[in-house]
Amino acid sequence: MSEFILGHEPAIRLGVFLGILVAMAVWEALAPRRPRSVSRWRRWPSNLGLVVLNTVVVRLTIPVTAVGLAVLGEQRGWGALNAVALPGWVGVIVAVLVLDLVIYLQHAMFHAVPALWRLHRMHHADLDFDVTTGARFHPIEILLSMGLKLLVVAVLGAPPIAVLMFEILLNATAMFNHGNVGLPTWLEPVLRWIVVTPDMHRVHHSVVPRETNSNFGFNLPWWDRLFGTYCAEPTGGQAGMTIGLERFRDPDELRLDRMLVQPLVGTD
Numbered sequence: 615m616s617e618f619i620l621g622h623e624p625a626i627r628l629g630v631f632l633g634i635l636v637a638m639a640v641w642e643a644l645a646p647r648r649p650r651s652v653s654r655w656r657r658w659p660s661n662l663g664l665v666v667l668n669t670v671v672v673r674l675t676i677p678v679t680a681v682g683l684a685v686l687g688e689q690r691g692w693g694a695l696n697a698v699a700l701p702g703w704v705g706v707i708v709a710v711l712v713l714d715l716v717i718y719l720q721h722a723m724f725h726a727v728p729a730l731w732r733l734h735r736m737h738h739a740d741l742d743f744d745v746t747t748g749a750r751f752h753p754i755e756i757l758l759s760m761g762l763k764l765l766v767v768a769v770l771g772a773p774p775i776a777v778l779m780f781e782i783l784l785n786a787t788a789m790f791n792h793g794n795v796g797l798p799t800w801l802e803p804v805l806r807w808i809v810v811t812p813d814m815h816r817v818h819h820s821v822v823p824r825e826t827n828s829n830f831g832f833n834l835p836w837w838d839r840l841f842g843t844y845c846a847e848p849t850g851g852q853a854g855m856t857i858g859l860e861r862f863r864d865p866d867e868l869r870l871d872r873m874l875v876q877p878l879v880g881t882d
Contacts (some may be wrong), residue, residue: 623681623778627785634786638745638793647796647812648853652741652865660870661746667870668756680763680781684774693771702773709776710783711834716766717784718837720759721830732877733758738826739862739876743819748792752877787833791815796852810835813852820848821856 678686687693695705724734733755740747751759767777791810796802806814810831818829828845831838838844848855861880866872 623679626778627781630782631785631789634789635745638789638795642744642794645796646794647816648743648794650742650744650794651857652868654744656865657740657742657744657868658746660868660873661740661750663870664751664753664873665749668751668753671753672756672760675757676760676764678764680760680767681774681777683764683767684772684777687768687771688774691771693767693769695773696771705773706776706779709770709772710780712770713763713766713772713777713780714784714832714834715837716762717759717833718831718841720762721832722841722843724755725827725830730755730758735859735862736873736876738819739859739867739873740819741858741863741865741868742794743792743816743857744794745789745792747819748788748790750873752874754877783833791832806835808835809833813847816852816855816857817845817848819857820850821858821860822849825849825855826859 687696691697695709700708724730733752736752737747737750737755740750766772772780787809791812792815793812795812797805797811797813802811802813805811810829810833814829814835815832817825820826825845825848828843829838830843835844850856862876867876
């Protein structure tokens with residue numbers, strides 16, 4: 615099983631990524647939650663260009679994937695979960711929950727630590743909020759996040775299937791909850807107890823600092839409620855809120871070259 619997962623991981627993840635990207639793009643085109651302030655043609659080449667750039671940077675810089683490390687750890691008995699006798703399904707659930715909590719804490723840390731915020735704020739500088747915003751991260755942030763993930767996988771001894779499931783879930787839910795879409799009013803409050811919804815995460819991209827520093831979850835919504843960082847709705851409402859950051863309102867900042875140097879701009 616581990617060999618199959620390791621051998622087919624790239625194809626599985628790419629297939630899920632492309633499938634959800636296309637599905638969300640069609641949904642956004644047919645039923646947008648908010649009118650776009652900038653055309654897709656101006657934003658998407660840079661946002662999707664980051665996906666390609668980040669993939670290349672990670673592959674050239676880090677010799678092993680999180681799934682590959684999990685396979686190696688399973689073979690050599692590394693980590694806490696490999697040291698205790700648990701049913702396989704329990705180990706999978708524990709690993710997914712721990713990894714999701716770590717990503718929540720990492721996200722909060724990238725807002726709280728000034729040097730990390732300078733990297734992460736590029737994600738928030740998008741002037742619109744749609745499926746491609748979910749992939750808009752600075753390469754250095756991606757490398758730091760990958761390093762933390764590898765550390766957790768090794769220490770935890772996460773099962774390979776759990777790591778693959780988490781990687782797919784994280785990627786899929788990030789694209790879903792960044793979608794410029796809305797859910798039926800009867801479904802939205804129910805679903806946001808199970809997964810982070812677009813309306814819930816959109817608050818996090820508000821220009822209002824208090825709202826920017828809320829709703830850090832990407833996949834599971836429970837951590838924000840548990841740690842007191844949950845914000846139900848933006849002050850201006852979903853339709854009236856302003857997306858982005860005050861510092862980066864110039865549409866020229868949407869160019870890929872300008873995005874990459876944003877961590878060097880300003881003092882905040």
